[in-house]
Amino acid sequence: MxxxxxxxxxxxxxxxxxxxxxxxxxxxxxxxxxxxxxxxxxxxxxxxxxxxxxxxxxxxxxxxxRFEVYKEVSRQVRAIFAEYTPLIEPVSLDEAYLDVTHNLKQMASATRIAEQIRAKIFEQTQLTASAGVSYNKFLAKLASDYQKPNGLFVIKPHEGLGFVEPLKVGDFHGIGPVTAARLNQLGIFTGADLRQQSEQWLRQHFGKAGSYYYAIARAIDHRPVVADRVRKSVGSENTFEQDLTEYEELVASLQPSIDEVWEYCQRTEVLGRTVTLKVKYADFQLITRSRTSFALISSQALLERITLELLAALLPMPKGVRLLGVSLSNLDNTDELVGRQLVLEL
Structure with missing residues (x-):
């Protein structure tokens, strides 16, 4: 979008x-x-x-x-996607990958599908969307940004390598500003420069990510479109206009984040075992404190109690707090727990 x-x-x-x-x-x-x-x-x-x-x-x-409004529009858009394929991998509220190789409309042209989807989105939401069409996720993502806003760009199989060669490495999806600067320091500025490096050399300098850089410099990306990806964690945080120091203020400021995390759990029927408290002090020092429960955290009251216990363990605060956040990880779908989790009633 x-x-x-x-x-x-x-x-x-x-x-x-x-x-x-x-x-x-x-x-x-x-x-x-x-x-x-x-x-x-x-x-x-x-x-x-x-x-x-x-x-x-x-x-x-x-x-x-107005996140509820944005979520509703996102649901409208994804319903349009679902008319064409069940293979939808959401990236965020406003972006997703679609595999239309075997689509529900039995259309032979991915470009035509993209045109129809964009037209339906505008008809139903009065909003514009841009689309990238290609033979892998890396190139489709690059193409989607190429003619924004309200654009459609196609990279055909014989065009992939030529499209990547002149691009600055900082424009590659998956290469952030820090990595791009490091590549530049090593004399690598474009896709063509990156393609000159061996996989062994890239792994030596960038670890496992080096193999990914080696592949995308050659316009290769074998990652499939994965529908319904399992989310690893859910979190919420707030930055305060003025630094907080008092326990009562900190508790009150944490409550909206706790509410938001639990609302997600209820809406998605997902629960977790690990609660993490995030604290950023006035001098930007960042610390986290976590606690993992043997059983799933099955109520908002329990989530709140563990969060506040983690907070209390930090008192008295050595300095003002500018940001507080809470997250829940080790997630599991409650539907999958039926039949394999014993419930103790006291």
Whole structure:
């Protein structure tokens, strides 16, 4: 989807159309969750601190996120995907991989399928989407970004290697800014440069990821589209406008995160065994504390109790706290537990 959160806000509020819009908090410590294309022209990007975004674009309009609305639109879009294939691998609310090799419409052209999906998305949601079509996930992802917004780009099998060669390594999906800078230091700037390196040399410098870099430099990606991927953890965190020190303040600030994590558990019928508390102090020092339960954490009250016990163990706080978060991992689907988990009733 194109500038998904911001586009939903512009769709629902005509006053915002054509305006530079940032979804997120405008407070001192707010962060931009999404930026409209009008805002991006000023250099505003997602994950950018709000104060920096405001400096780059003084007339930027901040809008509070409405995640329930975004989730509902996401469900609409995925229902359209499901008309064509059951092989849907969600990446986020606004992005997914689809394998349409054997599709439900028995259409011979993936490009035609992408055209139909984009048209249906616009018809049903009044929002635009961009699509990339290719013979593997790596190239499809690159293609999806190539003609944004509201674009469609195809990389055919005989075009893959030629498409990758001139790309900067920083534009490769799976190579972040830190890795790109390190590659540059080693004299590797483009796909062609990367292809000159042996797999052994890349593994020596980048570990297991070196094999992935070796393959994508040759436009090779054998990863399948995996439907219904198992999520490894669920978490929520908040950054505070002012540093917190008092226990009562910290407990009150943790409650929304606990609520959000448990709401996910109820909605997805997934439970977990490991609770992790995340604390970032005023000087940006980050610590985590975890506790793993033998049995699944089966109630919000238990999740809350373990979280607050982890917090209490840190008291008194040595310095102010700017961020608190809680996550639940070692997840398991409750449907799969029927018949293999004993329940003790006291």
């Amino acid at each position: 194109d500038a998904f959160y911001a586009s939903v806000e512009q769709r629902d509020n005509p006053v915002l159309r054509g305006q530079p819009v940032a979804v997120g908090g405008s407070r001192q410590r707010g962060v931009v969750a999404a930026a409209s294309y009008e805002a991006r022209q000023f250099g505003v990007r997602s994950a950018m601190p709000s104060v920096v975004a405001q400096r780059k674009c003084p007339h930027l309009v901040f809008v509070k996120p």
